[in-house]
Amino acid sequence: MPQIKIQQIQTDQLNPYSNNIKQHPPEQIEKIVRSIAEFGFTVPILVDGNFEVIAGHGRLEAAKQMHLKSVPCIVRDDLSAAQVKALRIADNRIADDGAWDEAALMAELAELAELEYDLTLTGWDEADLTAFDEPETEYQERQTIGTAPRMPAIERQTDDEPDGDDLADEPPEQPAPPPAGDKYPLSIVLSSGELKEWKAFKESIDERQDKTAFLKLMRGEV
Numbered sequence: 529m530p531q532i533k534i535q536q537i538q539t540d541q542l543n544p545y546s547n548n549i550k551q552h553p554p555e556q557i558e559k560i561v562r563s564i565a566e567f568g569f570t571v572p573i574l575v576d577g578n579f580e581v582i583a584g585h586g587r588l589e590a591a592k593q594m595h596l597k598s599v600p601c602i603v604r605d606d607l608s609a610a611q612v613k614a615l616r617i618a619d620n621r622i623a624d625d626g627a628w629d630e631a632a633l634m635a636e637l638a639e640l641a642e643l644e645y646d647l648t649l650t651g652w653d654e655a656d657l658t659a660f661d662e663p664e665t666e667y668q669e670r671q672t673i674g675t676a677p678r679m680p681a682i683e684r685q686t687d688d689e690p691d692g693d694d695l696a697d698e699p700p701e702q703p704a705p706p707p708a709g710d711k712y713p714l715s716i717v718l719s720s721g722e723l724k725e726w727k728a729f730k731e732s733i734d735e736r737q738d739k740t741a742f743l744k745l746m747r748g749e750v
Contacts, residue, residue: 530606534572536598539591542573543580550620552586559651560590566649569600574619576612577605583619634660 569591573584581588582604591599607615637660640647647657 530604532602534600534602537575537579537601537603538598539588539596541579542575542588542599542601543578544585544588545581545616548581548585549617550585552589555653557586557589557593559653560586561593562649563651564590564594569596572600572602574602574604574615576607577603579603582612582616 564587569587571584571587573587574582575584576582579601588599604612604615637647637650637652637657640650648654
């Protein structure tokens, strides 16, 4: 293993890589600026023997915006040109494979909140922090932390099950005709409003009355 040594290098001597594969939007640079202002320059910029940046383009841009004259750097003049290219990719790609422990994250943020610490200095913005407080169903409709959005479960349909179009073409099921001499239950024959009036009327007449008496009442014949 080569000996790693951190050294201060003038900011204007560092050269961003012209074909840098990782984009750094202004919102991210602003977060890096705030982080450096709060915690200091905790992660050195990695450069090759020509002071061309291998890793740390966002930190270099933030340092320039902060008008820092020099920044801590690690010079890797022992790497081949191929290793430098591969390291630029690996430094960004490998970090993508990490996953957040959401329960642990919530616990840490809760402790910081109790200490009245500015949670946006953790890298999460106001929209993220608001999403953490949403009900689970609303939170799932947005996005999970560090992963792709959760997708709703898909109910699989077998060949034996009718699809929606088949159901739409079928006529609504009708109640079977009553046996001879019987009547439909009043809950089927009458609407809910009529049924209430029938029950009120039935309290004032003999228990043996049927819906015919009620219909006469509704027509004003009683």
